[in-house]
Amino acid sequence: MSLESIRYSRGSLDILxxxxxxxxxxxxxxxxxxxxWKVINKMQVRGAPAIAIVGCLxxxxxxxxxxxxxxxxxxxxxxxxxxxLVSARPTAVNIKxxxxxxxxxxxxxxxxxxxxxxxxxxRFISRIEGMLIKDIEDNKAIGRYGCExxxxxxxxxxxxxxxxxxxxxxxxxAGYGTALGVIRSLQESKRLDHVYCTETRPYxxxxxxxAYELVHEKIPSTLIVDSVVSALMNSRRITAxxxxxxxxxxxGDTANKIxxxxxxxxxxxxxxxxxxxxxxxxIDMSLTSGERIKIExxxxxxxxxxxxxxxxxxxxxxxxxxxxxxxxxxxxARSNLGINCWNPSFDVTPAALITGIITEKGVFxxxxxxxxESK
Ligand SMILES: CSC[C@@H](O)[C@@H](O)C(=O)COP(=O)(O)O
Numbered sequence: 001m002s003l004e005s006i007r008y009s010r011g012s013l014d015i016l017x018x019x020x021x022x023x024x025x026x027x028x029x030x031x032x033x034x035x036x037w038k039v040i041n042k043m044q045v046r047g048a049p050a051i052a053i054v055g056c057l058x059x060x061x062x063x064x065x066x067x068x069x070x071x072x073x074x075x076x077x078x079x080x081x082x083x084x085l086v087s088a089r090p091t092a093v094n095i096k097x098x099x100x101x102x103x104x105x106x107x108x109x110x111x112x113x114x115x116x117x118x119x120x121x122x123r124f125i126s127r128i129e130g131m132l133i134k135d136i137e138d139n140k141a142i143g144r145y146g147c148e149x150x151x152x153x154x155x156x157x158x159x160x161x162x163x164x165x166x167x168x169x170x171x172x173x174a175g176y177g178t179a180l181g182v183i184r185s186l187q188e189s190k191r192l193d194h195v196y197c198t199e200t201r202p203y204x205x206x207x208x209x210x211a212y213e214l215v216h217e218k219i220p221s222t223l224i225v226d227s228v229v230s231a232l233m234n235s236r237r238i239t240a241x242x243x244x245x246x247x248x249x250x251x252g253d254t255a256n257k258i259x260x261x262x263x264x265x266x267x268x269x270x271x272x273x274x275x276x277x278x279x280x281x282x283i284d285m286s287l288t289s290g291e292r293i294k295i296e297x298x299x300x301x302x303x304x305x306x307x308x309x310x311x312x313x314x315x316x317x318x319x320x321x322x323x324x325x326x327x328x329x330x331x332x333a334r335s336n337l338g339i340n341c342w343n344p345s346f347d348v349t350p351a352a353l354i355t356g357i358i359t360e361k362g363v364f365x366x367x368x369x370x371x372x373e374s375k
Contacts, residue, residue, distance in 0.1 A: 003170040003216060005045070006054060008132060010125070011064040013057050015045045018171060022212040030054065032062035033081045040088040040095075043203065047172020048092035048246045048282055049135050055085040055095045056102065060128040069117045075110035078124070079103050090294045091255055091346045093247040093284040098131065135174035138279045138360035139181040146182030146277050146358040147189055150240050153273055153355075159193030160186055160239040163232065166200045166257035167209035168244035168277065178277040179242040180213060182358060187219050195221040196232060200257060202303045202343065229263050233270040241267045242358075245278035252351030252366020253290025254278075258344055264353035273355040280359055283369060290348035300341035313339055 007014040007027060014027040019042065028044055030036055036058025039045050045054045059081055068074050082099035089095075105127055109120045154160055162183055166172075169180035176184065186192040195214060200206035207223055214221040224232060232238065241263055247255045254260075254276050267274040287293060304312035351366035361375040 003213060004175075005050060005171045006057070006132070006174060008057050008129075010129075011061060013054070013061045015039055015054055016171070017044045018046060018209060019044050021171075021208055030058050030061065032065075033058050033085060037085055037088045040085070046205070047167060048094045048244070049139075049173040049178070049279060050171070051089060051092050052094035052098045052281065053131055053135060053174050055088065056082075056098050056128045056131060059085065059102075060125045063121055063125055066121075071110045071115070071117050071120050074117065074120060075106045078106045089296055091246045091296045092282070094279075094281045097281050097284070102127065132174045135279065135281075136176055138281075139173055139176040139178055140185075141360035142178055142277050142279065142358050143176065143181035143185035145360075145363050146179075146242060146275060147185035149275070149356060149358065149363045150182070150186065150242075150273075151189065151191060154239045157191070160191045161194045161196070161237065162186065162192070163196045163198075163229070163238050163241045163263070163272075164210065165198045165206065165241075165243045165260055165263055167205035167213070169210060169213040171209050171213065172244065177213075178244045178279065178358075179275075180210065182242050182275070182277050183214075183219065184217065187217070192219065195219055196224055196238070197221060198224055198226045198229065198259065198263075200259065201226055203298075203345075205257065226259050230266040230269075233266055233272055238270075238272050240273045240275055240355075242275045242277055245276050245282045245357075246346055247287070247293050248276065248278055248283045248357060248369070249287040249290045249293060250283075250285045250369060251289050252354055252357060252369055253293075254349045254351070254354060254357075254366075255290060255293045255295065255346045256349065258347050261347040261349045261353075264349045268353050274349075274353055275356050275358055275363075276349075276354055277358040280361065280372065283357075283359070283372070285369070290350065293346075293348055295347070296345045298343045298345045300343055303341050303343050304339075312341070 005016045013030040017026045017028045086096050109115050169177035197210040198206045211223050245254045245256050264274050354366045356363040
């Protein structure tokens with residue numbers, strides 16, 4: 001049985017707190033939109049599909065308790081709450097696309113005079129609940145298509161070795177996973193020899209979450225630090241790299257967890273196929289290229305600390321605060337006494353480095369994404 005990161009029944013939502021994994025397994029109650037925003041922003045739940053689903057389910061939970069009988073007021077409140085949820089993290093597009101779909105639904109239910117307020121609520125909540133089921137079905141299809149493509153492109157019928165980055169499994173989706181779904185499917189095909197997963201500094205999704213999922217699924221695997229990737233490709237035959245996506249632009253440029261871009265460069269150099277596994281809800285056809293993707297920057301504490309322990313050089317801020325008091329920040333900026341940190345959470349891999357984008361509709365060359373609509 002795969003890990004259950006989202007526990008939902010009508011009116012009730014609990015999420016597995018991913019900040020505590022793998023040391024503690026604790027579920028957090030999400031009572032409504034305010035809680036939904038917080039668990040997404042604090043990364044207690046993370047991964048593009050899971051962010052969208054938990055955000056929308058938090059609204060479903062809130063609506064279930066709401067006795068509003070004015071459809072216009074309901075419509076207006078829904079739009080405001082969805083826009084608020086989208087603001088919790090900016091890079092993943094899935095929650096934005098889900099919000100747009102739900103705002104359209106609310107508009108049409110509100111405008112339709114034959115729909116009662118009770119029906120409005122029922123149909124709206126049911127649509128959100130449908131997302132949970134659809135995400136798992138889509139992931140399974142991604143797994144099948146990805147497995148087929150990798151086996152077809154690999155030499156003979158020998159063992160397959162995969163490198164993945166970040167966490168794209170049950171914890172990042174409604175279940176099964178995207179890139180990790182491809183790995184699961186390869187495991188089922190009995191051709192998978194080994195999986196290498198990167199630590200994924202600074203939040204360590206690889207070490208804390210992917211390693212946890214791989215062990216849970218009994219998949220033979222090895223954890224490497226991020227800087228080992230090129231050496232790994234140079235010394236062991238890697239069949240393919242498979243990663244997830246937070247937003248794919250219309251030209252195939254792909255935003256994913258920081259570090260993905262340098263893995264794609266190393267893969268190109270070593271002739272290793274590089275696949276992105278992502279549901280259609282991660283594809284943003286409104287953006288012509290990756291240059292326009294907004295990259296989230298996270299707090300520097302994620303880099304400077306592991307848990308409560310500071311691992312980065314402390315700088316001289318304490319001493320300075322005694323000397324300069326309220327002028328500390330300006331002083332720090334001018335004299336650079338404390339170490340500066342830059343912590344972008346994602347990077348954009350250019351389409352030219354991507355072999356294929358694995359979706360629930362099949363595998364597409366990055367410059368052929370417009371063909372998906374006709375499938
Ligand atoms: C199926 S998850 C795909 C991506 O969302 C994943 O690779 C990733 O970058 C997650 O980033 P995170 O910052 O942990 O939310």
